Amino acid sequence: MVEWFITKEFSTTSISKIKKKKYFGTKGSGNHSIDLVRPLTTGVEIREYAELWEVIQLQARDTNADDEITWRWTPNGEYTTKSAYRIQFIGRTRTSLFHPIWKAKTEPKCRFFAWLLLQKKILTADNLAKRGWPQDTLCKLCNSEPETPTHLCKDCIFTRASWDRLISWLQVGSLPPTTVTTTLKGWWKKCRAGFDKHNKPFFDGIIIYFWWNIWKERNRRTFNQVSKSEEEVALLTKEDFQQFSLAFS
Numbered sequence: 001m002v003e004w005f006i007t008k009e010f011s012t013t014s015i016s017k018i019k020k021k022k023y024f025g026t027k028g029s030g031n032h033s034i035d036l037v038r039p040l041t042t043g044v045e046i047r048e049y050a051e052l053w054e055v056i057q058l059q060a061r062d063t064n065a066d067d068e069i070t071w072r073w074t075p076n077g078e079y080t081t082k083s084a085y086r087i088q089f090i091g092r093t094r095t096s097l098f099h100p101i102w103k104a105k106t107e108p109k110c111r112f113f114a115w116l117l118l119q120k121k122i123l124t125a126d127n128l129a130k131r132g133w134p135q136d137t138l139c140k141l142c143n144s145e146p147e148t149p150t151h152l153c154k155d156c157i158f159t160r161a162s163w164d165r166l167i168s169w170l171q172v173g174s175l176p177p178t179t180v181t182t183t184l185k186g187w188w189k190k191c192r193a194g195f196d197k198h199n200k201p202f203f204d205g206i207i208i209y210f211w212w213n214i215w216k217e218r219n220r221r222t223f224n225q226v227s228k229s230e231e232e233v234a235l236l237t238k239e240d241f242q243q244f245s246l247a248f249s
């Protein structure tokens with residue numbers, strides 16, 4: 001794909017003015033332009049430039065037509081509210097795994113936390129250091145590894161023990177171990193793959209409540225200097241999930 005030129009089709013404006021007289025002269029008149037956004041630097045680019053030039057030369061022209069305004073986002077050039085709505089989403093990126101967060105059986109504040117967590121944006125020691133905030137770099141749950149979002153919510157020995165206790169109580173069957181992948185998102189994906197469409201939002205609710213309670217335990221230890229055991233954190237997670245299920249069943 002050539003990337004070194006701009007034609008009117010590639011204009012960044014929503015409404016393009018088609019200048020038929022200037023850009024669409026009679027065949028073979030040579031009155032055409034290709035605006036380069038940077039100099040051509042390779043043989044391939046020069047060849048593509050020559051080929052494009054040849055194509056433009058062959059276009060039929062109408063020297064008598066007036067310039068006209070057209071809407072570039074529909075095939076026929078006519079404005080529609082539907083097309084105007086759609087162009088708001090041009091350039092967006094999709095991550096399939098973020099979508100289930102918003103359907104998880106959990107409270108909105110926990111969903112939002114999970115969304116931040118999976119983007120590694122929660123304020124663990126590594127992220128605080130990036131902001132220049134002095135902080136003990138060690139994980140408060142094990143006091144032996146650097147505190148990062150992935151370590152805190154997947155790899156920490158405290159977290160793994162608490163998770164094992166939780167899934168044992170909930171009898172959700174065997175799930176992939178936290179060591180099955182290096183990323184939190186990857187582990188979540190592998191775990192939820194074992195549930196059918198109906199049960200996925202429930203599992204997502206459980207794991208998000210678990211992360212939420214791990215985070216609260218981290219904050220208890222960081223700010224209040226009090227701590228709970230792996231089993232107590234698992235129990236709090238179980239209670240959170242059960243209360244939510246009762247309230248919204």
Ligand SMILES: [Zn+2]
Pocket residue numbers: 139140141142143144145151152155156157158
């Ligand atoms: Zn740890």
